[in-house]
Amino acid sequence: MQRLEQLKSWLTSLYPQTDIVVEFAAADADFRRYFRAQFPDGSTRIVMDAPPEKMDTDPYVKVREIFSVVNVPQIIARDREQGFMLLEDLGRITLLAALQHDQRPLVQRHLLLEAVDTLVVLQQASQPGVLPEYDEALLRRELSLFPEWYCARELGKPLNFAQRQLWDAGCEKLLAAILPQSKVYVHRDFIVRNLMLTPGKPGVLDFQDAVYGPISYDLVSLLRDAFIEWEEDFVLDIAIRYWEKARAAGLPVPESVDDFYRDFEWMGVQRHLKVAGIFARLYHRDGKEKYRAEIPRFIKYLKRTTRRYQELSPFYQLLLQLVGKDDTDAELQSSYPVLSVKG
Known part of the structure; x- marks a missing residue:
């Protein structure tokens, strides 16, 4: 719960005075979790929660650039120290x-x-x-x-x-x-x-x-x-x-x-x-x-x-x-x- 509150505070710092609804989206086999942030205009973003003491997000950033020849999510914002990343939302259907x-x-x-x-x-x-x-x-x-x-x-x-x-x-x-x-x-x-x-x-x-x-x-x-x-x-x-x-x-x-x-x-x-x-x-x-x-x-x-x-x-x-x-x-x-x- 503490991580979720940190995540919401980080989003607020990026988008002050914006009413953002955050809901759970998915979890990986490792320690990463993903949340969907819905903005007042109906648009959505995905927030990656990767606890920095357990996960390093540097490989994700490096490989995303290498794999940009295919449809990978854009990185909109990143807080390396807290382990948060705001990503393009590629939808809900796997x-x-x-x-x-x-x-x-x-x-x-x-x-x-x-x-x-x-x-x-x-x-x-x-x-x-x-x-x-x-x-x-x-x-x-x-x-x-x-x-x-x-x-x-x-x-x-x-x-x-x-x-x-x-x-x-x-x-x-x-x-x-x-x-x-x-x-x-x-x-x-x-x-x-x-x-x-x-x-x-x-x-x-x-x-x-x-x-x-x-x-x-x-x-x-x-x-x-x-x-x-x-x-x-x-x-x-x-x-x-x-x-x-x-x-x-x-x-x-x-x-x-x-x-x-x-x-x-x-x-x-x-x-x-x-x-x-x-x-x-x-x-x-x-x-x-x-x-x-x-x-x-x-x-x-x-x-x-x-x-x-x-x-x-x-x-x-x-x-x-x-x-x-x-x-x-x-x-x-x-x-x-x-x-x-x-x-």
């Missing part, structure tokens, strides 16, 4: 809400392809040395969240020696395939909850953790989501359309769509392991329960991909030991052949 509201395949495809177009534009602006590298050390730190928080804390099953060997073998195979991917700007959370339905082109939010890394990462974020799921053939269709658009735009995707989809799936394994660990940590460390129920969806994603590729079988065997077989495994047995990476 892409997730729009997709959940109208589930007709043609509508879903249209909305996702608009997001794909935005992603291609963002990736075209990529330059090395501008954003932090999504390097092996960072990829490994993210992977470590899975055994630490999902296995040990969520399941109560710390990995034993044999399971740790499976884990290490899977990680080595995975990283050996991910690290050679071409690099571009990576939003790092390019999900439908962070895209806004706005006139013209989607608005892009929550970009402050952007890095320079594997080209398939953001597409995986978009199509293997925590809160909405599509059939495999639909995901494949959108992925192929992205690949076609990326090639036409001169982006460094593989020449073969089969190779690209393999990269997409393997990148997904890294992200799914990370997100399962993050969601478990949010519950067990931070007391945030809303993400916990979505962990099984990522386990399903993981089983699907790690069974498909022989090189990733250590992960699949580990998952069977940790969570056992379920309906997903019967589906996989009949629908997904075991594949091997070429080359």
Whole structure:
């Protein structure tokens, strides 16, 4: 409550003698909160509340400038010391809400392809040395969240020696395939909850953790989501359309769509392991329960991909030991052949 009063006082200092109505708008998985400020003329602004002892808003400001080639909110005012920022309001409708509201395949495809177009534009602006590298050390730190928080804390099953060997073998195979991917700007959370339905082109939010890394990462974020799921053939269709658009735009995707989809799936394994660990940590460390129920969806994603590729079988065997077989495994047995990476 004290932070909210500080926020209102800051707004008053910016707009003295103005009757501004402030209402809660959204909260992130971290410590940031967002409020919508409505002005007497009916216009609105978004106020970011990022407690300075817990959050640094400098990355947001830096990345917003880099990502200005797409529709990101304008920064109207900022108080770095207090951790407040006044932003352009990109509206109330997330892409997730729009997709959940109208589930007709043609509508879903249209909305996702608009997001794909935005992603291609963002990736075209990529330059090395501008954003932090999504390097092996960072990829490994993210992977470590899975055994630490999902296995040990969520399941109560710390990995034993044999399971740790499976884990290490899977990680080595995975990283050996991910690290050679071409690099571009990576939003790092390019999900439908962070895209806004706005006139013209989607608005892009929550970009402050952007890095320079594997080209398939953001597409995986978009199509293997925590809160909405599509059939495999639909995901494949959108992925192929992205690949076609990326090639036409001169982006460094593989020449073969089969190779690209393999990269997409393997990148997904890294992200799914990370997100399962993050969601478990949010519950067990931070007391945030809303993400916990979505962990099984990522386990399903993981089983699907790690069974498909022989090189990733250590992960699949580990998952069977940790969570056992379920309906997903019967589906996989009949629908997904075991594949091997070429080359």
